[in-house]
Amino acid sequence: MNTSTSTFVRTEMLPQQAPPITESGAVKWLRENLFSSVLNTILTILGIAAVAYLVIHIAPWLSRSVWNANSLSECRQIIAERYGEGVTGACWAVIRERWPQYLFGFYPSHLYWRPVLAFVLLCVAVAPVLFDKLPRKMLWFSLIYPAVGFWLLWGGSVWVPVMALAGFAIGYAAAKIVKPIAGTILATIAAVLAPVLWWLFLAGPAAEALQSILPIALQSVRSREFGGFVLAFTIGFTGIAFSLPLGVMLALGRQSDMFIVNKLSVGFIEFIRGVPLITLLFTASLLLNYFLPPGTDFDIILRVIIMVVLFAAAYIAEVVRGGLAALPRGQYEAADALGLDYWKAQRLIIMPQALKISIPGIVSTFIGLFKDTTLVVFVGLLDPLKGITDAVRASTDWKGIYWEPYIFVGTIFFVFCFAMSRYSMYLEGKLKTDHR
Amino acid sequence: MAVVTEEPKAGFRLGMLIYDTRYRSITIQIVVLFLVMLGAAWLIDNLLRNLAALGRGIDFGFLWNRAGYDINQTLVEYSNDSSHARATLVGLLNTLLIAFLGCIAATILGVIAGVLRLSNNWVIARLMTVYVEIFRNIPLLLWILMIYTVFTEALPAPNAFRGENPAASMVLFDTVAFTNRYTAIPWLVFDRSLGWLQLGPIWLNLDLTAIIVALVGGFLINRAILKRATRIQEATGLRPTTWWQSLLALFGPIIVLKFVLGTHFDYPSLQGFNFTGGLQVSNSLVALWLALTLYTAAFIAEIVRAGINAISRGQSEAAFALGLRPGRTMNLIILPQAMRVIIPPLISQYLNLTKNSSLAIAVGYMDLRGTLGGITLNQTGRGLEAMLLLMLIYLIISLTISGAMNVYNQSVKLKER
Structure with missing residues (x-):
């Protein structure tokens, strides 16, 4: 009897069937x-x-794009020849022909290398701030970049920005000298007072004296000659760089227990957030002279930058306040328990966490600031969107061209703003420490 | 064991102002106050000296002088003989009008876009992402200029609608005509109008007032009906049928009003070279409204998306476990919680829209900035006073809205222990 052949036991598996086509x-x-x-x-x-x-x-x-033409009518002629009568096409030749104007406004054309170099150096200065894999020594360049950029863009004597930077060195030295003699607090006061006195009374004459001894100067360029993307970037990046620290200080002021500091911060923030930026810009261009000593003439771009910084700082203050409020009380109490003083607690415990929470809000404020640089057209500066485009359209060659300049400028803004928002997402991901 | 009973000597030294935490905050505050007052004094001193040098003071009397300029869109009676104050009022109403229209449209569009961006439909979700990213990352000014250019350059002139075989045609069942000068839309007319009521300097349109009262009244009655239903439900466990009462309360007054006033739509029609009838809305208003709506809606879409995402899945799972149907889950569980996240940033978007409406200057829409901060300022040369007033008005609008927001926030705040 052979039982092993009579029972059926599968010795090899059937091949898997393909799932139904709908699945x-x-x-x-x-x-x-x-x-x-x-x-x-x-x-x-x-x-x-x-x-x-x-x-x-x-x-x-x-x-049906045309890239080579000298006027809109020539563009239309080329399109008619190539594609037949009665069709329309994009005339990008306007961007090609007015490229320098879109980039530099009315900046003197033989000095174009200066804004270009300033932009390249800006990238070098910003890189170590954005990416922590780069050598930390590069941050020193980032610190002196504002002076370098200012000198390259506006020109003039090299000693003006150097003397302005010297103020920081003087503050540092004053703190070092005073600290062993009179203690930390007086040293802090000295570190603030010494550079202020230096900038107010000594920096100007010192710069002039050094200039007469060792004249190093670039041809100076007036603010009214700035325009196009050079203007947008100058205002945008300066605004971004200065509004963050000011915004953090305002947020701390608003969270402070000190009655007067708190109320001043609240008043400032609510006032700035309550009025449109455009009215602040008008105030800067029309009314600021009323509030300055008679006869002072204040650079228009500087005024605009101050207003933009104040505006963005108020918004950042609110964002950071949200971050501060989101921290559990235990963090503050733990910092107190460790015996950290206020500034140490802020620097080591509170701010790293609060700023991390606020990254999306801060970056969207920056994006808003960069987009708002187009509003300077209403105080007579030549922004790329309306100022330059209107100037281009005012010439007989390009009268009646509408879409191409708008699309071009819009694309550039989109690229930079989108890059900023992507960077903020990258940063959020990198700094994420919770394991959810 | 030695117990120290004696308190340390409370002698006051000057150094304690800085080193003793009890006094330090007072010292800092006094220093800050001193510096701020010093700065303010410096600014005011400069201002007074500058004004003295110009031989002028601060004087708001110019507001009562004759304005002498025309405004293309006036919600209240205005002519160039009216005063600058009247022009300011016209501008303020225009600002409020564009802000109101913009907020409503942006909310509707933004909520739709935000919800659709979360949908599992691949095409729609991607489309909405593209829409949101494009509009958020390009300056509003560009959208305003571009849409305005579409209206002025790409649309047909009114006379293109003429003839047997017109080059252009009206849209939405021949009720709306987009032309390069204005947009003609249907508008309500009243056969038996109630006329106008004069209240001091303001003329009140009684027809519109009646409609608003009917709408608000209907809404309030409906709320009372629903409250009563809830009370009965809580007492007895059975909810009375209310849908027909609600319908009656919401639409009854309006329908009655329609027959009493003889309300009907007046449609625009072509007479000669122009449209007559209906309402002709200036293109600057329509373009500005569209641009503000599309731009703000992109931000609102993100807020709505974040709000819905913020509600953890456990909430809807718990609701399903309790046996609630999907509609009830949305209304009773998800929305009340999501609203708490959505409303505060939503209101700040409304504020932004209101402030952004000051870009009306780019398309020549005469808002507050265009009248008080524009022509009035240039004509009278009273820059300081006009800007102060302008900022004050914007500040009042903003503070009112954010005050309302704080009240709302307090009322929906999670009651914590």
């Missing part, structure tokens, strides 16, 4: 993501129709 691959994806219900199907069709409508209307116009 795999593209069909499954389509069913789940596009046509899962009646409403979804309608939405999908509407969405595709909208995209198709836009593409059908814009793609032919874009495909």
Whole structure:
């Protein structure tokens, strides 16, 4: 009797069957993501129709682009020759021809290398701040960059920015000298007072004296000649660099227990946030002279930058306040328990956490600030969006060109703002310490 | 064991002002106050000296002088013989109008975009992401200028609608006409109008007032009905049917009003080279409104998305576990919690929209900035007074809205131990 042959035991597995066609691959994806219900199907069709409508209307116009022409009429002639009468096409030649104007405004053309160099150095200065893999020594360059950038853009004697930087060195030295004699607090006061006195009374004459001994100077450029993206970047980056520290100070002031400091901060923040930026810019251009000693003439870009900094700082203060409020009380109490004083607690415990929470809000304030640089056109500066475009359109060659300049300027703004928001997401991810 | 009973000597030394934490904060505050007052005194001294040098004082009397300029859109009666104060009022109303219209449209569009961005429909979610990113990352001024250019350059002139085979046609069942000069829309007319009521310097349109009263009244009655239903439900466990009462309360007054006043729509129609009838809305208003709406809606979409995402899945799972249907889960569990996250940033977007409406200057819409801060300022040369007044008005609007927000925040705040 051979039992082993009579029972059936499978010795090899059947091959796996392919899943039903509706449950795999593209069909499954389509069913789940596009046509899962009646409403979804309608939405999908509407969405595709909208995209198709836009593409059908814009793609032919874009495909008939002209890059080489000297005027709008020449552009239209070329399009008519190439694609037949009665069709329209994009005339990017305006960007090509007015490229320097869009970048530099009315900056003297033989000095274009200066803003370009300033921009390159800006990238070098910003890089170590943004990416912590780069050598930390580069931060020293970031610290002196404001003076370098100022000198390159506006020109004039090299000793003015050098003497301005010297103020910080003097403050540091004053603190070092006073500290062993009179203690920490007086040293702090000295570190603040000495540079202020230096800048107010000594820096100017010192710069003049050094200039007469050792004349190193670049040809100076007036603020009214700035324009285009040089102007937008100058205002945008200066605003960003100065509004963050001011905003943090205001936030601390608003969270402070000291009645007067608290009320002053609240008043300032609420006032700035309550009025449109455009009215502040008008105040800067029309009214600031009323509030300065008779006869002072204040640089217009500097005034605009001050207003933009104050405006952005008030918003950042609110964002940072949110971050401070989100910290559990235990963090403050732990810092107190360790015996840290106020500034040490802020620097080591509170701020690193509060700022981390506030990153998205801070960066979107920065993006808003950069976009708001276009508003300077209303105080007579030539921003790339309206100022330069109007100037371009005022010439007979380019009268009547509308879409191309807008699309070009919009694209540049989009690239920079989008990059900023992506960077903030990268930073958030990098600094994330919770394990959720 | 020696117990120290004697308190340390409370002698006061000057150094304690800085080193003793009891006095330090007072010292700092006094120093800060002193510095701020010093700065303010310096500014005011400069101001007075400058004004003296110009031979002028601060004087708001110019507000009662004849304005002498025309405004293309006036919600209240105005002519160039009216005073600058009247022009300011017209500008303020125009600002409030654009802000009101913009807030409503931006909320609707923003909520739709925010919800759709979360949908599992791949095409729609991507489209909404593109919309939000494009509008958030490009300056508002560009959108205003671009949409205005579409209106003035790409749209047909009114006379293109003429003839047997017109080059342009009206949209939305022949009720709305977009032209390069204005947009003609249908508008309400009243056969038996109630007329106007004069209250001091302000003329009140009684027809519109009646409609608003009917709407608000209907809404309030509906709320009372729902409250009563809830009370009965809590007492007996059975909720009375209220849908027909609600419908009656919400729409009854309006329908009655329609027949009493003889309300109907007046549609724009072409007469000669221009449209007559209906309401002709200036393109600067429509372009500004569209731009502000699209721009702000992108931000609101993000707020709505964040608000819905902030509610943890456990909440909806718990609701399902209790046996609530999806609609009830949304209304009773998700929305009340999401609203708490959404409302504060939403209101600050409304504030931003109101402040951004001052960009009306780019398209020549005569808002507060255009009248008081524009032509009035230039004509009278009273820059200081005009800017002060302008800032004050904007500040009052902002503080009112943020005050309302704080009240709301207090009322919905989680009651913690």
